[in-house]
């Protein structure tokens with residue numbers, strides 16, 4: 001079994017992979033038993049009070065495997081202080097629910113580390129769509145965080161590929177996010193980049209998934 005820990009695709013082959021659908025609105029969809037993560041995305045905070053109430057309502061469902069994607073984005077228009085406040089509230093919620101956090105972070109890596117250092121979440125923290133320099137990867141790894149890699153690793157020259165080559169085996173995940181490229185291709189790329197068998201990647205992802213998401217199908 002393969003694992004896609006962050007995707008926005010609704011048509012996926014569930015025989016091939018367990019995929020965590022990432023929802024940033026319409027959290028009631030989780031009531032159908034859909035394997036998902038739910039959270040307030042920094043791009044979409046206009047109606048954050050109402051969304052947060054809905055988030056709390058569904059976050060405890062067993063098929064909701066994580067809180068997120070939530071986080072910080074310096075490129076979007078959303079007010080910065082609001083982003084920080086809503087992110088911190090979601091860290092508190094994740095702690096209370098004992099569910100991992102899936103983080104969206106754009107050009108705010110230092111700020112993210114500072115908030116994590118202060119808030120000291122008691123749950124695993126996964127930074128999704130990682131494609132930054134290895135020095136940034138190192139800082140996250142030092143803080144015990146997990147990195148998730150998507151289509152960026154298909155380009156061997158990408159910062160993502162360089163980071164994936166050197167991070168500890170027990171601190172990474174693979175994902176499709178918005179890409180149409182199947183998760184199997186990410187596994188192949190990861191095997192090539194880390195110079196191990198694809199079977200070893202499959203086993204490692206299984207182990208990492210069990211450690212962080214604690215989900216029994």
Ligand SMILES: [Zn+2]
Nearest residue numbers: 008022069177
């Ligand atoms: Zn996403």
